[in-house]
Amino acid sequence: MIALVDCNNFYASCERVFNPKIDKKPVIVLSNNDGCVIARSNEAKTLGIKMGHPAFKLKNLIEEYNINVFSTNFALYGDLSKRVMNVMSTEVEKMEIYSIDEAFLDFTDYASKERGAAIREKVKKWTGIPVSVGIAQTKVLAKVAAHIAKKHTKAGVFMFDDENLIRRALNMFTVEDLWGVGTKIAQKLKAVGIHTALQFRECDSNWVNRNLSVNGVRLQKELFGEVCYPLELTRKRKQNICTARSFGSEIKKLSKLKEAIGSYANTCATKLRKEKSCCTTVSVFLSTNPFKPQAKQYNPYKVIQLNVPTNDSMEIVKFAIKGLESIYRNDCIYKKAGVIVGRTVPQGQTQLSLFDSLDRGKRKNINIAVDKVNSLMGKNKIHLAVEGNGRKWKLKQERLSPCYTTRFAEILEVRI
Amino acid sequence: MKLKHLKHTDILDFFAVDETTLLSIPMFSDSVQAGFPSPAEDHLDLDLNLNDYLVQNPSATFCVKAIGESMKDAGIKSGDIMIVDKSLEPKNRSIVLAVIDGEFTVKRVNVNNDELYLMPENSNFPPIKITEEMDFQVWGIVTYIIHKAV
Numbered sequence: 001m002i003a004l005v006d007c008n009n010f011y012a013s014c015e016r017v018f019n020p021k022i023d024k025k026p027v028i029v030l031s032n033n034d035g036c037v038i039a040r041s042n043e044a045k046t047l048g049i050k051m052g053h054p055a056f057k058l059k060n061l062i063e064e065y066n067i068n069v070f071s072t073n074f075a076l077y078g079d080l081s082k083r084v085m086n087v088m089s090t091e092v093e094k095m096e097i098y099s100i101d102e103a104f105l106d107f108t109d110y111a112s113k114e115r116g117a118a119i120r121e122k123v124k125k126w127t128g129i130p131v132s133v134g135i136a137q138t139k140v141l142a143k144v145a146a147h148i149a150k151k152h153t154k155a156g157v158f159m160f161d162d163e164n165l166i167r168r169a170l171n172m173f174t175v176e177d178l179w180g181v182g183t184k185i186a187q188k189l190k191a192v193g194i195h196t197a198l199q200f201r202e203c204d205s206n207w208v209n210r211n212l213s214v215n216g217v218r219l220q221k222e223l224f225g226e227v228c229y230p231l232e233l234t235r236k237r238k239q240n241i242c243t244a245r246s247f248g249s250e251i252k253k254l255s256k257l258k259e260a261i262g263s264y265a266n267t268c269a270t271k272l273r274k275e276k277s278c279c280t281t282v283s284v285f286l287s288t289n290p291f292k293p294q295a296k297q298y299n300p301y302k303v304i305q306l307n308v309p310t311n312d313s314m315e316i317v318k319f320a321i322k323g324l325e326s327i328y329r330n331d332c333i334y335k336k337a338g339v340i341v342g343r344t345v346p347q348g349q350t351q352l353s354l355f356d357s358l359d360r361g362k363r364k365n366i367n368i369a370v371d372k373v374n375s376l377m378g379k380n381k382i383h384l385a386v387e388g389n390g391r392k393w394k395l396k397q398e399r400l401s402p403c404y405t406t407r408f409a410e411i412l413e414v415r416i
Numbered sequence: 417m418k419l420k421h422l423k424h425t426d427i428l429d430f431f432a433v434d435e436t437t438l439l440s441i442p443m444f445s446d447s448v449q450a451g452f453p454s455p456a457e458d459h460l461d462l463d464l465n466l467n468d469y470l471v472q473n474p475s476a477t478f479c480v481k482a483i484g485e486s487m488k489d490a491g492i493k494s495g496d497i498m499i500v501d502k503s504l505e506p507k508n509r510s511i512v513l514a515v516i517d518g519e520f521t522v523k524r525v526n527v528n529n530d531e532l533y534l535m536p537e538n539s540n541f542p543p544i545k546i547t548e549e550m551d552f553q554v555w556g557i558v559t560y561i562i563h564k565a566v
Contacts, residue, residue: 020555021518086475126476126503128555405478408497416484416492416511416522 001112001135002104002231005088005119007081007303008130008150010101011039015070016078017128020406026067032057033072033246034398054291071397079405083127091119096231104139104231111135116157116202136158136166139229140222143179143195144169170198170223180219185212197223238275243267244338250289252333257286258321259388264339265320269313272341273371276348277310279341282316284323289311289335300327307353309345311368312363316341317384469526470560476503480511480513486510487522490535496563498522500556511558516544517551 005334007013016111026047028038037044037053049058049067049376055069062069081100085247089095094106105226107115116133125177133156134146141160148169158168176186178197188211194200201223208216243264261284272279285301301325310316320339370382380387402410472479480498490511492498500513508527513520514534523534523544532546546552 020515020520020553023518083475126473128502343520408479411479411497412520413481413483414520414522416482416486 001107001137002139002142002265003107003111003116003119003135004098004139004146005103005105005123005295006132006134006146006150006400007084007101008132008156009039009041010081010266011070011072011077012041012044012131013072013129014077015068015401016041017080019068019237021069022407026065027070028058028067029070029072030399031246032072032346032397033248035246037246038072056291069398069399073401073403075403075406077403080127080129084123084129087123087126088119091115091122094231094233104142106231107135111159111161111371113155113157113159116159117155120156125241129397131156133157135161137225138222138227140179140219141166141225144173147173147177166225166272167198170201171268173197175200178219180215180221185216238277239344240340240342241344242273242338242340243271243281244285244336244340246336247334250333250335251337252330254325254330256388257324257328257334258386259336260337261320261324262317262384262386262388263380264337265317265341266387268339269311269316270371270374272311272316272344273347273367275344276346277344278311278321278344278347280306280309280345281341282306282319282323283340283342284320284327285338285340286324286327286332286334287336288332296332298329298332300329302327303342308356308358308360310360311347311367312358312360313357313367313384314363315358317386422544446556462542470562472500472559473503476515476556477501477559482522482561485537486536486541487524490524492522492558492561493502493535498558499561499562501559502556504557504559506557513555514553515551515553516531516546520555 009027012027014025015029024043025041025408026043026049027041028037030036031038031369034055036055037049037051037058040049040051044195047061047067049061051068060066063066071263078102084101085095085097085103088103088105092105092107093109095105105119113135116135119133120133122299124128132146132150134144134149135140135158136142137160145158145160149156152158160169173187173196175181175194175197176183178200181189189195189200192203192207192289194203201219201220205217205220208220212219221228245260246266249338250309251260267281268279283301283303285299287299288295290295290297304319305324306319324337373382374380402408402412404412432534437503453464478500482492482498482501485494493512498513504510506512506525506566508525510525511522512525513522513533515521516534521534523545526533526535526543533537533545536543
């Protein structure tokens with residue numbers, strides 16, 4: 001059996017741990033640059049605030065209902081996530097950390113609601129974060145169980161321990177809420193009259209195979225309790241690494257975009273080296289502000305194919321800037337830009353090119369030295385000149401909560 | 417103690433209090449150099465690690481700064497850093513970080529004839545009697561107080 005432990009409204013809950021005054025009050029957390037809503041407390045959900053809602057459209061609602069608004073504080077959420085995962089790891093032999101706020105726990109040795117409840121209790125007491133626990137034979141069913149635990153139980157724990165219960169639950173579960181079913185697949189299914197998870201489980205598997213590929217077949221089997229997605233205990237190599245940001249204030253000039261793109265490309269290269277990977281493509285994209293439809297809209301995307309896979313900062317930045325220059329237009333105002341390094345291969349397994357003129361050994365030593373200095377002295381202490389010093393494109397975080405757990409200067413202060 | 421940069425992803429930077437910073441292990445090997453070995457060698461131990469001393473349960477431990485004088489006789493002065501462990505159960509006489517009606521406070525627990533009091537340690541402050549109507553909750557237990565000398 002597998003247990004899915006899912007933190008309830010994780011970001012909002014993190015803010016509440018250090019701010020008990022906002023308990024039971026509406027809380028929302030905004031994305032980078034305070035753009036849109038990316039987390040909501042239950043109270044905020046009740047007010048009808050949707051995920052991805054642009055913040056500027058919520059101004060009246062925020063004032064009317066006294067909604068507590070926070071910028072994302074990932075240092076804080078990351079620290080609390082690590083604590084939550086550590087607490088759970090003391091309770092099971094094996095676990096898979098699935099995302100910042102979810103983990104699958106191995107309950108094969110012993111599965112019971114009581115065990116789920118004990119873990120829930122412990123996480124809440126030790127870290128202050130409320131979680132829901134769903135227990136079932138497979139990951140897909142555990143996801144359904146966790147959803148039921150969160151929405152329909154007081155205890156916050158739900159277990160699928162008999163077939164009748166599973167049938168009844170799947171009958172009430174809409175198919176698009178299943179793990180791995182996106183809007184496209186859901187539309188396809190609805191077109192042939194499949195609306196509930198139970199209908200999907202019971203439809204012809206040949207049809208699923210023909211129309212939804214192997215993942216659809218796996219999903220169907222998992223709904224029957226057959227494990228197709230076992231716990232993944234080792235981390236997979238990332239296929240793509242993306243660094244993209246919305247700008248605090250919009251950018252028109254090429255020189256400013258170069259700084260931003262240069263910096264994102266360097267971040268990508270650093271991440272590649274950390275993963276011990278090299279990339280074979282470098283892509284650059286720009287986008288204008290979609291919330292200003294009267295302004296000219298332009299969202300170009302350029303992929304550059306590399307002859308030799310690389311994780312060298314200077315090389316990746318050079319290609320990214322080239323890409324930027326090829327798509328830049330001076331009659332647009334840009335809101336966002338990003339760099340994606342793709343088709344990664346393990347470092348050391350790269351195919352060399354006959355016409356490669358770069359002294360790769362020397363570059364490698366430079367990168368090692370830069371990474372070392374930056375890890376000791378702080379991120380970006382050494383960076384490429386093209387990244388500039390303006391920092392105009394840095395994050396806008398007007399409602400950032402303090403880093404209560406990771407910076408001594410910002411720890412929780414209590415009036416006693 | 418220092419901050420450790422754990423991980424950088426597209427949108428995330430992970431930090432944690434670096435639990436290894438203070439742990440430097442002196443390595444001695446008498447086969448490397450000829451000559452008289454140090455008589456202190458057999459008595460070398462690991463360096464002192466303040467994290468080990470102050471933090472029993474890292475996952476449940478938080479640092480909190482105290483502002484105010486209400487606990488000065490318990491050794492908590494304004495500006496001191498308290499080590500707070502959420503995993504411990506409060507006992508009679510524990511110093512707790514508590515939440516009363518949404519506000520944080522630090523006081524000593526005193527259970528007297530089935531009545532629960534939060535006691536200040538400064539005669540200028542009154543005890544707080546915890547009643548049914550109050551929204552009361554123990555956030556964590558204060559285990560150590562870091563106070564700057566001078």
